[in-house]
Amino acid sequence: MEIALGKMAEEKASTTEIRAYADQLVQDHTNVDQTVVAMAQKSGAHLQNGAAAHREGRHEIVHEKQLERKLKSASGPDFDRLFLQQTSSDHERLIRKLQQDREDASDDDLEALIDKMIPILEQHRELAQILMKKEQT
């Protein structure tokens, strides 16, 4: 989802910094995705496609659809604000989930991968919050 959001923001963001941020999001998440897929192939695990993997319930699908509609209809500073809020909360949620997954994981490689992913996600969250502060001032 972050990749999709990032690609949307690359086109619709109103400032250079937010576009740069979106570009960085897309690059980092694509890179991490490839690393995860390669690791899954190596270990023989079967990965669901992106949409199915993120599904946790019907309300999640509805929420994603609503968000997509909102972002598509927004533009300018409104889009920027929505985008930054969404990525900030998404990353917060992802970081918590990964920290929990790391505690549950028994595989060394998986733990190492999570250890590498979390700092990158923290950087994204921090950037989103910095940009949101700049937007407010």
Add this chain to the structure above:
Amino acid sequence: MVEGSDAANLQANGAVYRASPGARFAAGIAAGMVGGILMMGFMMTYASVTGAGVTMPLKALGALVYGVESLIAGPTAMLVGALVQLGFSMVLGILFALFVSRGTSTIVALFAGIAVGIAIWAAMDLFVLPFTNPTMAARIALMPLAYFIAHLLYGAGLAMTPAFIRTFTKERLNYGGERVAETRPIRKHRLLLWIGGIFAALIVALFVASFFLDGMIRARTQAAMNQKLKGYHVALARAHLQLVGGLLTLNGLKIIQQAHPHPAVADVPMMRFHIEWKELLSRRVVADVLLSHPQVHIDQTQLVSEKNDRVPLKQKGWQDALEAVYPFKVNRFTIDEGDVVYIQDAVNPPLHLAKLNFTTDNIRNIHAPNNVYPSKVHANLVIFGTGRATIDGHANYLEEPFPGARTRFTIENVPLSALDPEIRQINLAVSGGRLFGSGLVEYSPKVTRIQVDNVTIERVVVRYVHAPATQQAEAQRVKATGKQIEKQNNRPAVDIELREFDITHSSFSYTDKTKDPNYRLFFNDTDIALKNLSNHQQQGPADLTLHGKFMGSGDTTVSGDFLASQHGPAFNMKVAIQNTDLPSMNDILRAYGRFDVAAGQFSVFSEVSIKDGDMNGYVKPMFANLEVYNYQKDKNTGVLHQAKELVIGGASHLFKNSSTQQVATKIDLTGKLTSPGVSTWQAIMQVLHNAFIEAILPGLDRAVRPNAATDTNRPAHRARSVPPPST
């Protein structure tokens, strides 16, 4: 400064060169910059290739000043990052220059530089970055190996410090002992330095440029291969040609059969070509090819399509396609952890060859070209899950008209039951059974040699079913097998030798579904030993022994020898089957004699010898404790009243029993083979059939017929059915 009397010495010795602090300082800066540029160039290239973005390293460095915002701060942060990199590089270079001199050798400087590079890497990774630049630390964690290599490159740059010192050393004394103005260094040294610098820059540029050619290389490689292939085409996901070193890597190569494209018949995750550098010493530029984890996946449809194709598989252009990819001839070929799966049908498990490792070297016969087989070959693999095979030997790939090879093989624990679905096509069914063996195979345009030292099959159950639908095919198969064997008999340049073949604890059964009722004969708990089987007469006869239980009860011993005679079949055979439980043979008695028995034991003794067209021998069946009841008392059918003529005997009544009331009788087997040209194999089969089936049963019938009238008042007993063989 040198004065006075020293000047005379100097005059005698010539000019003197000393490194000034300025020279050291400049050298340190220059070497540090070279190292810094090498390091940054490599990191940027790596980041670009791996999708992290070519500017990521600069942004990460800029985070020292801008923090995490350097990731979005644009060119300013990158410029700051570049300056940070160069600044630190120069400072460290100056420090390095304090510890080396203009006299330090290149090797020593290189070792020292690399050691310093590693030390800097360790310090940065463990102590400096996590505290001073966590943004960069997080990014480096995604490419740890690249970061390490980058520091090695930095160390290589530092190693240029002595050379720079020599270049920048300017103070010397003239012959008058006066210090003269600083002069330029000797042109030769500067020229060498410039050449070296340009060369290094060129290498870096080629290295970087390689990554930008990937798309073009991929498209061209795929097109070149597809132009050469017939009936197949390839799809290539990625390709990378490293211009420095000539290393070509293909990733995600799929080979697809055009007739049946799904699934792909081969999937090669990585295929690598590189120049075999050691052969440059032999003044040959040749290639080393590696296939990493290739997977071959064939189903029956694809196999049949390939078999029916007019163009044989080896002529589909494989070699041309390989040569179209890389400009140099292949001299070494390796398969690493290959996998071959053949899917027979939707019901049976696939045949699987796994962990296939294959290496062959010296393909171009660069070394030992006069040897018959100059190229080394090694392979090992897992067969059908539990079996293992190892092949070691030599080959000659340049032999005409086809390559030859001579290899030793060892096979262990191969489950024969995996072949069951395939061999059912020849009326055989196999269950259980493990194959062990070793020997030598040599195949070339000049000679074919198969020398099996020993083969052992343990605990196999083999069933042959003779069915109405396949009768004709079976007869043709026997004939064709016989012809093939005869063809190889005493054939020059073909040596087939089986030194020892053992089958232990096994069962063999023959079911005849063409008769009514169907009957089944079997041997269980059987051990067979075959020694010295050869296709050449001068190797002497092969010895066969068999011990087992006929129909689960009759102690059986068969011994014999047979020879690949040039004058027709030649064999001697002794058979003894004792105390077979006769009711277990009721099916065959009903099928041929239309009667069955309630009790009795059957024994048979036989000796047969065939040589030079003459057959001598006898068959002596014996029955004891016989109790017979008519199977169909109202029917005078199914009784063989006379022996069938022996196919391979001249006399038409050769096997006709004499009229005797005795249960035991001796049947002579004497005569001439009417078809001396039949194979030994066919002759054995025919004797067995005629002597035991056609002769004994009619004899039994006549022996018991006089008692049939007195048996009709006895209550009918249901004859026991033939028990299945124990396995």
